Amino acid sequence: MKARYKVAGMISMLLVLAMGLLWSTRSVSAAAEGKITGTVKLDGAAPHMKGIDMSKDPFCVKQHENSPAHLENVVVGPGGGLQNVVLYISQGLSGAEATQVASQEPVFDQKNCMYTPHVLAMNVNQKFKVMTSDQTTHNIHPLPNALAGNIPWNKSQPPGAPPIEASWKTEEVAISVKCNIHPWMHGYFVVVKGPYATTDEKGSYTIENVPPGNYTVTAWQEEYGTQTAKVTVAAGKPGTADFAFKAK
Amino acid sequence: MTSARKRFASGVLLASLFLLFAARDANALPAFARKYGLRCSACHEAWPMLNYFGQKFKDNGYQLMNDRDAPIWQNNGYWPVTIRITPSWHRESTDKVAVDQAASGQQRVTSHGFDVGGLDLLSGGTLDKNLSFLFVLSSDENAAFHFESVNARFDNLFGSPWLNLKVGKFELDNIVSEKRGLTLSSSGGGFQLYHFVPLGDNNFVGQIGDNQFGLEWLGHSANDRTRISAALINSSDGNVDLPGSNSYTGFFAGSQAFELGKLGTQRVGFYAMVGQAPTNTLTSGGPDFPIAGGGFGNKNFSREGFNGIFYLGKLDFQVVTQHGSDDAYFATSTAAPGALPAGARSAVWNGAFVETHYVYSPQLIFIQRSEWLRMSQQAIPGTPSNLGDIDNYVFGYRYMPIMNSRAGFAIHNEYSWIRQRGGAPDGTDLTSNSLFLGFDFDF
Amino acid sequence: MRRMMLNGSLVLTAVVTVALCSFSWAQATKAEEDRRLGMESHIGKLTGHAAAAQGTYRRYCVGCHGVLGDGEGENAQWLDPKPRNFTLGIFKCRSTTTGTLPLDSDLFDTIGRGLDSSNMPSWNPLSSQERADLAAYVKHFSARWVTEKPGTPIEIPKKPEVTAERLKAGQEVFQRVECWKCHGPTGMGNGPSAATLTDDQNRPILPYNFHDGNRFKCGTTDEDLYRIFMTGLDGTPMPSWSDNIKPDEAWDLVFYLRTLQPMKSKAKEIARQIGLKPGAPSAAPASAPQQ
Numbered sequence: 005m006k007a008r009y010k011v012a013g014m015i016s017m018l019l020v021l022a023m024g025l026l027w028s029t030r031s032v033s034a035a036a037e038g039k040i041t042g043t044v045k046l047d048g049a050a051p052h053m054k055g056i057d058m059s060k061d062p063f064c065v066k067q068h069e070n071s072p073a074h075l076e077n078v079v080v081g082p083g084g085g086l087q088n089v090v091l092y093i094s095q096g097l098s099g100a101e102a103t104q105v106a107s108q109e110p111v112f113d114q115k116n117c118m119y120t121p122h123v124l125a126m127n128v129n130q131k132f133k134v135m136t137s138d139q140t141t142h143n144i145h146p147l148p149n150a151l152a153g154n155i156p157w158n159k160s161q162p163p164g165a166p167p168i169e170a171s172w173k174t175e176e177v178a179i180s181v182k183c184n185i186h187p188w189m190h191g192y193f194v195v196v197k198g199p200y201a202t203t204d205e206k207g208s209y210t211i212e213n214v215p216p217g218n219y220t221v222t223a224w225q226e227e228y229g230t231q232t233a234k235v236t237v238a239a240g241k242p243g244t245a246d247f248a249f250k251a252k
Numbered sequence: 253m254t255s256a257r258k259r260f261a262s263g264v265l266l267a268s269l270f271l272l273f274a275a276r277d278a279n280a281l282p283a284f285a286r287k288y289g290l291r292c293s294a295c296h297e298a299w300p301m302l303n304y305f306g307q308k309f310k311d312n313g314y315q316l317m318n319d320r321d322a323p324i325w326q327n328n329g330y331w332p333v334t335i336r337i338t339p340s341w342h343r344e345s346t347d348k349v350a351v352d353q354a355a356s357g358q359q360r361v362t363s364h365g366f367d368v369g370g371l372d373l374l375s376g377g378t379l380d381k382n383l384s385f386l387f388v389l390s391s392d393e394n395a396a397f398h399f400e401s402v403n404a405r406f407d408n409l410f411g412s413p414w415l416n417l418k419v420g421k422f423e424l425d426n427i428v429s430e431k432r433g434l435t436l437s438s439s440g441g442g443f444q445l446y447h448f449v450p451l452g453d454n455n456f457v458g459q460i461g462d463n464q465f466g467l468e469w470l471g472h473s474a475n476d477r478t479r480i481s482a483a484l485i486n487s488s489d490g491n492v493d494l495p496g497s498n499s500y501t502g503f504f505a506g507s508q509a510f511e512l513g514k515l516g517t518q519r520v521g522f523y524a525m526v527g528q529a530p531t532n533t534l535t536s537g538g539p540d541f542p543i544a545g546g547g548f549g550n551k552n553f554s555r556e557g558f559n560g561i562f563y564l565g566k567l568d569f570q571v572v573t574q575h576g577s578d579d580a581y582f583a584t585s586t587a588a589p590g591a592l593p594a595g596a597r598s599a600v601w602n603g604a605f606v607e608t609h610y611v612y613s614p615q616l617i618f619i620q621r622s623e624w625l626r627m628s629q630q631a632i633p634g635t636p637s638n639l640g641d642i643d644n645y646v647f648g649y650r651y652m653p654i655m656n657s658r659a660g661f662a663i664h665n666e667y668s669w670i671r672q673r674g675g676a677p678d679g680t681d682l683t684s685n686s687l688f689l690g691f692d693f694d695f
Numbered sequence: 696m697r698r699m700m701l702n703g704s705l706v707l708t709a710v711v712t713v714a715l716c717s718f719s720w721a722q723a724t725k726a727e728e729d730r731r732l733g734m735e736s737h738i739g740k741l742t743g744h745a746a747a748a749q750g751t752y753r754r755y756c757v758g759c760h761g762v763l764g765d766g767e768g769e770n771a772q773w774l775d776p777k778p779r780n781f782t783l784g785i786f787k788c789r790s791t792t793t794g795t796l797p798l799d800s801d802l803f804d805t806i807g808r809g810l811d812s813s814n815m816p817s818w819n820p821l822s823s824q825e826r827a828d829l830a831a832y833v834k835h836f837s838a839r840w841v842t843e844k845p846g847t848p849i850e851i852p853k854k855p856e857v858t859a860e861r862l863k864a865g866q867e868v869f870q871r872v873e874c875w876k877c878h879g880p881t882g883m884g885n886g887p888s889a890a891t892l893t894d895d896q897n898r899p900i901l902p903y904n905f906h907d908g909n910r911f912k913c914g915t916t917d918e919d920l921y922r923i924f925m926t927g928l929d930g931t932p933m934p935s936w937s938d939n940i941k942p943d944e945a946w947d948l949v950f951y952l953r954t955l956q957p958m959k960s961k962a963k964e965i966a967r968q969i970g971l972k973p974g975a976p977s978a979a980p981a982s983a984p985q986q
Contacts, residue, residue, distance in 0.1 A: 290758055316816035318811050511823060614754045657758055
């Protein structure tokens with residue numbers, strides 16, 4: 005009798021534990037189910053992106069001998085797809101969902117005297133790396149708005165220098181990054197809360213890990229600003245939102 | 253002392269009072285403020301009196317020493333000119349003036365009206381790094397200008413702050429500057445101590461308050477806490493052209509500033525002026541026609557004392573003492589080598605003043621000055637020991653509603669009372685008072 | 696006509712509204728700053744109190760740095776480089792790493808030293824108490840001093856003896872980390888990137904020319920020079936090098952940089968003896984293209 009009670013007690017305890025575990029991971033596992041997809045296009049003719057004169061640094065010139073470098077403010081792919089647009093959920097996330105920090109560590113590379121990627125999105129407090137693949141000295145000089153909470157810094161990265169690991173304290177769309185040594189080098193860090201995505205060369209994106217619900221998705225492009233769209237994500241049914249920025 | 257001489261003496265006193273007022277010259281240059289984008293208050297405790305920062309700027313040869321001093325850094329349109337004007341209403345009252353209509357031969361005379369203290373045209377600044385100049389043209393009531401200051405400076409020679417040279421006409425190195433004084437009235441505008449001569453004395457040379465021609469060496473520590481200077485100046489009244497004689501005067505000054513915790517930075521120093529000046533002159537065609545450069549019969553004079561600037565929070569005290577001595581020939585107005593009156597000897601005196609400022613803010617300042625001069629040895633034995641003693645009390649305030657890097661505008665109100673023992677025509681005490689109400693501005 | 700008047704009054708209303716808004720914004724900012732007037736600074740034995748510096752700031756600083764400490768004083772429009780905006784809490788002269796707040800003593804030293812080649816003079820005629828109070832007052836403008844601690848000061852090892860080997864090693868560091876990109880192959884401030892440099896407000900700024908022999912922005916001593924390049928000058932293009940130059944190498948670089956200056960120094964004397972020429976021994980930098 006006594007032993008039976010013991011077993012029942014243990015089972016019920018395990019059950020409680022398991023349920024607790026389920027409860028605690030619910031948002032994550034549920035989030036894994038939902039996502040938001042879509043494309044971002046440019047409505048109109050792609051603006052001409054100026055070529056970059058890198059003649060001040062022979063190394064940079066050499067890297068682009070066969071492929072001339074152009075500014076990357078507006079990169080339009082096949083079918084009018086806009087690359088480097090950051091999409092994030094600006095409304096509809098619960099507090100816990102908004103404070104979740106993506107676990108991967110995105111990399112901002114300085115390659116051929118250009119920033120790869122040109123725009124790097126990340127969560128608040130998400131660690132990211134700045135590395136250099138170049139045989140020339142760069143300095144990484146992000147210029148956030150100090151009054152809003154993120155503090156500017158300025159570090160050097162000569163050839164072969166180890167990556168710089170950093171993170172940002174508050175949301176900011178977007179932090180301009182530049183290299184003073186190579187004035188054409190100009191990119192952005194986009195610091196957001198909750199799940200986010202960046203468009204690929206076709207202009208398509210997928211925001212993963214979105215729990216079912218109603219959301220406002222914001223698309224940010226450095227030249228054209230922001231657009232928003234209402235999206236509903238149901239269990240097992242991804243939400244979709246397509247955006248079109250009008251060419252200036 | 254004859255009554256004629258007394259009349260002469262009181263006349264001199266009155267004349268010198270008015271001269272003091274007319275010759276007021278300021279060294280506040282919004283031209284500098286414009287150049288550097290600093291407010292008046294950065295350099296002036298209250299315009300035109302300097303604070304330690306302003307004194308250091310001046311001692312560096314009008315340079316902030318941040319490698320932006322040379323005029324090449326200035327906008328082409330920059331022209332370092334400043335104009336100062338002091339329109340006012342003032343009232344002057346002297347109790348005993350020789351008057352023909354008065355039964356006793358003397359009576360009180362009071363005059364009042366609107367007036368202007370002249371106009372100063374100032375320019376100064378750097379010609380290049382460590383090479384600077386200053387000129388101050390002051391006008392009289394006929395808009396005739398005289399050179400109040402005109403000098404060239406060579407600073408930080410061999411890169412050392414201890415080697416600075418100044419040539420031309422300049423203010424003597426008084427850390428308590430009369431030219432930058434905060435008082436403007438006829439009888440209280442100047443410092444008696446910087447112009448004093450005993451009654452009957454005709455030495456017009458030994459006046460610390462007058463700008464002089466000469467060469468000055470100034471050395472100071474990098475932070476200007478320690479300053480020392482020596483100047484060789486003409487023994488003259490400071491006017492242009494070669495002086496009446498070929499004699500020189502030396503002026504030496506030194507001071508040290510030190511920090512006294514929360515009270516601020518205090519400064520103590522000394523000064524000494526020792527020189528010779530002529531008592532006689534060659535003439536041609538009678539005693540009224542002196543020959544330029546024909547002075548002779550040089551005699552000695554000296555003025556020395558301590559000075560200090562003390563801070564007590566918003567209160568500051570400027571203190572100057574003086575021990576002065578004029579040779580018997582000066583003291584008795586005797587032309588050497590003529591015969592001195594029986595028993596004549598040097599005139600000796602002591603004096604001091606304390607000027608207090610309550611700096612409510614850089615834009616509002618209350619001022620008081622009390623000044624005392626006491627004869628300690630009369631030139632002629634038997635003369636009343638207090639003859640010629642002076643007491644001077646001044647009160648006022650200065651409110652600057654406008655004080656930026658382009659202009660300064662002050663409303664100035666001041667009352668002054670002065671008494672000279674035995675200065676009246678009848679040999680009794682002479683008192684005089686001034687009330688001043690005016691605007692003082694520069695741009 | 697009436698419509699024009701209506702438009703006029705609308706415009707007027709808008710202008711007044713904007714003016715009132717900016718006024719109340721300024722007031723709100725001021726009120727927020729005033730709440731931080733209890734800020735202190737600690738420099739050695741000195742304790743500075745922000746509240747005690749109100750008069751001093753008004754007397755000496757407000758014309759350029761402004762009532763709100765935002766660098767928008769009445770004279771700011773005439774100045775270049777612009778006066779520092781204290782509300783950001785970003786300072787050139789720090790002994791702490793880039794992106795962190797400086798030490799109180801850094802602010803105190805900057806006030807006393809002034810910044811060469813700018814309009815900021817040395818305020819050392821002010822008493823040390825006044826300067827400590829001002830340092831606290833500078834801090835009270837930014838809320839960062841409430842929420843953040845100053846960064847960790849970089850360690851400066853004891854200065855080694857200057858030797859010919861160290862000078863050569865210093866020159867190699869100069870080449871390797873490419874100081875010449877901005878400062879020029881011989882340190883004349885004419886590197887290929889010099890002409891395009893801008894500060895954080897996007898205003899043109901010049902790299903230091905070693906041949907001028909002027910004071911550095913943040914001091915005159917060898918230790919100051921060490922600190923300048925290791926911490927970088929925040930707000931300017933000069934980055935921090937502490938991640939990429941080892942302490943020992945940093946001293947080598949200090950000694951080499953001294954040889955580029957006109958002033959007499961032991962390093963310069965040794966460089967003369969061994970015939971060390973500034974410039975590029977190996978990786979010849981391209982000369983700056985004609986502008």
